[in-house]
Amino acid sequence: MATTHEQIxxxxxxxLHGELTAAERDEFHAHLVECAECRQAFxxxxxxxxxxxxxxxxxxxxxxxxxxxxxxxxDRVPKRSGFISLITDLLRVRAVxxxxxxxxxxxxxxxxxxxxxESATPKQHRESPVALDEYRSDQDKAGATQVSGILAKTDGRxxxxxLNVQSPAPPAPPPTEATTERTIVTGSxxxxxxxxxxxxxxxxxxxTLKPKSKKSEVxxxxxxxxxxxxxxxPSASSSAVGPTDNRKxxxxxxxxxxxxxxxxxxxxxxxxxxEEKGYVATTSSEKQANGKLRGEIVVKILPDNLDRFLGKLRxxxxxxxxxxxTEDVTKAYFDTESRLKNARLMEQRLIEILKTKSKDVAxxxxxxxxxxxxxxQIETMQGELKFMDSQVAFATVTITLSxxxxxxxxxxxxxxxxxxxxxxxxxxxxxxxxxxxxxxKVQITNxxxxxxNTGRVSARLSLLLAPDESEAVxxxxxxxxRVENFQVQTERVSQGGDGLGENAxxxxxxxELNITLSRDEQETALQQTSLRIQTPExxxxxxQLRSIAEQQGGRIRSSSFSRDPNGxxxxxxSLRVPMKNYNALMQALNGLGKVENVSVRRDDRPNSQxxxxxxxxxxSIQVYSxxxxxxxxTGIWATLRRTIGQGAAALMWSxxxxxxxxxxxAPWALxxxxxxxxxxxxxxxxxxxxxxxEQEAERS
Amino acid sequence: MDLAEHAIYRAAIQGDREAFEMVIRSTSRNLFAIAYGxxxxxxxxxxxxxxxxxxxxxxRWRVRDSAKLPAWLATIARHRARDLARKRRxxxxxxxxxxxxxxxxxxxxxxxDGEVRSALAQLPELHRVALTLRYFEDLDYxxxxxxxxxxxxxxxxxxxxxxxxxxxxxxxxxxxIG
Numbered sequence: 001m002a003t004t005h006e007q008i009x010x011x012x013x014x015x016l017h018g019e020l021t022a023a024e025r026d027e028f029h030a031h032l033v034e035c036a037e038c039r040q041a042f043x044x045x046x047x048x049x050x051x052x053x054x055x056x057x058x059x060x061x062x063x064x065x066x067x068x069x070x071x072x073x074x075d076r077v078p079k080r081s082g083f084i085s086l087i088t089d090l091l092r093v094r095a096v097x098x099x100x101x102x103x104x105x106x107x108x109x110x111x112x113x114x115x116x117x118e119s120a121t122p123k124q125h126r127e128s129p130v131a132l133d134e135y136r137s138d139q140d141k142a143g144a145t146q147v148s149g150i151l152a153k154t155d156g157r158x159x160x161x162x163l164n165v166q167s168p169a170p171p172a173p174p175p176t177e178a179t180t181e182r183t184i185v186t187g188s189x190x191x192x193x194x195x196x197x198x199x200x201x202x203x204x205x206x207x208t209l210k211p212k213s214k215k216s217e218v219x220x221x222x223x224x225x226x227x228x229x230x231x232x233x234p235s236a237s238s239s240a241v242g243p244t245d246n247r248k249x250x251x252x253x254x255x256x257x258x259x260x261x262x263x264x265x266x267x268x269x270x271x272x273x274x275e276e277k278g279y280v281a282t283t284s285s286e287k288q289a290n291g292k293l294r295g296e297i298v299v300k301i302l303p304d305n306l307d308r309f310l311g312k313l314r315x316x317x318x319x320x321x322x323x324x325x326t327e328d329v330t331k332a333y334f335d336t337e338s339r340l341k342n343a344r345l346m347e348q349r350l351i352e353i354l355k356t357k358s359k360d361v362a363x364x365x366x367x368x369x370x371x372x373x374x375x376x377q378i379e380t381m382q383g384e385l386k387f388m389d390s391q392v393a394f395a396t397v398t399i400t401l402s403x404x405x406x407x408x409x410x411x412x413x414x415x416x417x418x419x420x421x422x423x424x425x426x427x428x429x430x431x432x433x434x435x436x437x438x439x440x441k442v443q444i445t446n447x448x449x450x451x452x453n454t455g456r457v458s459a460r461l462s463l464l465l466a467p468d469e470s471e472a473v474x475x476x477x478x479x480x481x482r483v484e485n486f487q488v489q490t491e492r493v494s495q496g497g498d499g500l501g502e503n504a505x506x507x508x509x510x511x512e513l514n515i516t517l518s519r520d521e522q523e524t525a526l527q528q529t530s531l532r533i534q535t536p537e538x539x540x541x542x543x544q545l546r547s548i549a550e551q552q553g554g555r556i557r558s559s560s561f562s563r564d565p566n567g568x569x570x571x572x573x574s575l576r577v578p579m580k581n582y583n584a585l586m587q588a589l590n591g592l593g594k595v596e597n598v599s600v601r602r603d604d605r606p607n608s609q610x611x612x613x614x615x616x617x618x619x620s621i622q623v624y625s626x627x628x629x630x631x632x633x634t635g636i637w638a639t640l641r642r643t644i645g646q647g648a649a650a651l652m653w654s655x656x657x658x659x660x661x662x663x664x665x666a667p668w669a670l671x672x673x674x675x676x677x678x679x680x681x682x683x684x685x686x687x688x689x690x691x692x693x694e695q696e697a698e699r700s
Numbered sequence: 701m702d703l704a705e706h707a708i709y710r711a712a713i714q715g716d717r718e719a720f721e722m723v724i725r726s727t728s729r730n731l732f733a734i735a736y737g738x739x740x741x742x743x744x745x746x747x748x749x750x751x752x753x754x755x756x757x758x759x760r761w762r763v764r765d766s767a768k769l770p771a772w773l774a775t776i777a778r779h780r781a782r783d784l785a786r787k788r789r790x791x792x793x794x795x796x797x798x799x800x801x802x803x804x805x806x807x808x809x810x811x812x813d814g815e816v817r818s819a820l821a822q823l824p825e826l827h828r829v830a831l832t833l834r835y836f837e838d839l840d841y842x843x844x845x846x847x848x849x850x851x852x853x854x855x856x857x858x859x860x861x862x863x864x865x866x867x868x869x870x871x872x873x874x875x876x877i878g
């Protein structure tokens with residue numbers, strides 16, 4: 001048994017440990033009988049086994065070992081409170097872990113949304129009004145001359161249900177728009193959301209329309225007959241004329257007459273009118289300044305009798321002018337008539353639609369509205385026809401009557417009115433001076449002085465001057481102040497008559513003079529100049545400047561002085577000089593320093609009588625110096641101070657940024673940590689497997 | 701493995717302390733044997749077993765198959781013991797061994813116990829652990845294979861080799877006894 005011999009170690013151990021099967025043991029023992037070597041080994045093995053049993057017996061764990069282990073375990077792993085252990089145990093369950101991670105992620109996402117202010121639902125976009133504009137322009141392109149009121153009321157959402165009703169185009173266009181095609185386009189859209197709300201409206205409009213439609217039907221029945229009647233009448237009477245048979249002519253006449261007696265003339269005209277089967281429609285009259293009556297009388301008369309009537313009129317008085325116009329409205333008349341026919345057809349069709357196809361509420365509403373519009377058209381056209389009929393039936397004669405003027409004026413009065421605007425340096429003084437002029441020949445009818453809350457003073461005076469003194473007084477007043485404006489108005493008034501009285505006397509009336517006085521500060525300067533002067537001694541030069549200004553008769557209006565932190569000094573002076581001294585002043589300024597940035601603006605005032613020499617010129621001068629090279633703000637201490645300040649600010653800023661960064665990164669760090677933790681667990685599990693594999697290898 | 705045992709393992713993994721204590725009672729001897737097999741030192745082995753249970757309790761949720769709990773515990777114990785042994789080494793074992801040999805050969809009154817120990821120390825770790833498990837706890841081959849995570853039937857070869865080596869090392873002593 002070679003194999004048994006070779007495997008002696010294994011079999012020996014297994015036999016000693018009682019792990020051989022019966023067959024193996026038989027075979028093994030049989031071999032032992034045969035093989036002395038193996039018998040020897042068996043003997044040694046038995047001894048070995050015994051020795052091992054003996055030596056190991058006192059080394060193995062003692063009886064109290066388990067108890068010791070348990071109690072030490074209790075010492076080292078203290079029992080945790082129920083809740084915490086529950087939580088920690090729960091957290092070890094895979095499902096709980098996954099749920100927790102998902103919950104954290106969800107919470108983070110929600111937090112992010114809250115922070116960024118995103119709303120969960122996307123905003124609903126409303127169509128912009130542009131859509132409507134487009135829609136309208138489309139309609140305009142299509143040549144729509146009528147946009148129904150419905151469209152005008154619809155809001156921006158004008159897409160969807162479009163009900164285009166093309167009315168049967170009238171065979172002949174209206175006279176005013178001879179070439180434009182008439183297309184009626186109606187568009188409306190009712191958004192789905194508003195459909196329900198539109199429902200009650202529909203019923204309402206249907207109810208209100210019913211009686212209306214009845215009424216209009218009744219009218220429709222009447223209208224043609226009356227129209228026919230009225231058209232028949234003139235045509236019957238004018239049948240004899242021939243060519244005017246079917247023509248619709250409107251005849252109008254105007255006449256202007258000069259008569260001796262207004263009332264008498266009216267009586268005569270009324271008599272003529274009744275003779276010619278006409279009537280006096282209106283009369284009006286007014287009494288004129290010279291006591292004469294003037295008036296207008298409108299007579300309606302049968303067209304055929306018009307010429308005869310006009311002939312009779314000439315007998316009343318002097319005919320100044322007369323005009324006779326005839327307007328042929330035949331075309332317009334028949335156009336309107338055929339359009340009316342079409343509109344009636346349209347109405348009929350719409351009513352049918354309403355009766356048969358009224359299913360959709362929106363459509364129904366649409367048709368109702370269209371019907372209303374068509375009926376309105378019908379009424380308008382009927383009105384037009386009626387008006388034309390009445391115009392054709394009677395000719396209108398407008399007669400203007402005026403009584404002849406028999407008297408010539410007795411005298412003429414020359415009335416003079418003068419308006420004077422003045423600028424004064426001292427309003428009150430000038431005001432008092434003017435008041436002092438008062439005398440029997442200079443009467444002051446009104447004088448008032450106004451001072452408003454800003455301290456502006458103005459005065460108004462009204463004077464009545466005797467004609468012979470007036471010129472002298474006005475000149476005197478003009479000398480008191482600067483004249484802004486002077487206007488004289490002369491009117492000739494005739495007395496006791498009209499027309500040119502060659503023999504009438506002309507007399508001068510008192511002169512009415514109205515004066516307005518305002519401070520010359522308020523006067524806008526004729527010329528405005530601004531300039532800068534650079535000089536090291538600002539203060540001295542400013543003083544010099546003031547004295548120069550005084551020499552030149554200028555007045556300082558405002559002045560200011562300032563010094564900036566860099567040591568730069570500014571002094572601003574604005575003054576006003578008379579124009580005549582302007583050039584001298586500018587010359588003098590050149591002596592003060594370097595004159596820079598000169599800009600001049602002239603205010604030309606045409607149509608006003610001013611003397612340029614005394615007109616004010618504004619000069620605004622800025623005297624300034626260059627600042628220190630090293631200012632207080634750029635010294636070493638200032639720099640140091642600023643640097644430290646900026647450093648501190650930067651530090652605070654960085655602290656803030658770190659806070660932001662932490663807030664920004666913390667969630668991610670959490671997530672990455674969780675992922676890393678999972679990864680580590682996986683890798684550990686793998687390492688354990690690998691170790692097991694190694695052991696396998698080691699064993700073999 | 702019977703059902704009751706299985707239920708206990710599962711309860712222990714889910715955090716039942718009483719069940720875990722029962723596991724300690726049932727497995728601590730085997731673990732001690734393993735640790736001793738690696739370390740050849742009782743005090744150290746006891747500490748290793750102690751640590752093994754504490755560590756196992758803390759990371760018990762890593763065990764997915766509750767039936768493998770004993771094998772898992774054994775792995776932990778072996779790793780810890782090995783770590784400890786590595787820390788303790790290098791041990792002047794060869795000289796020690798030589799000295800024993802000298803003593804042995806010089807006089808046959810040599811300490812048999814010391815000889816057995818040195819012979820054991822010279823065995824590969826796995827062999828030693830298998831031997832201690834067998835001789836400490838008298839476990840059958842199947843249980844030992846399961847505990848050490850070995851394939852079926854592998855233990856026979858391992859123990860045979862271990863005993864063979866021991867036998868050859870201790871031949872003089874055995875002969876004297878015989």
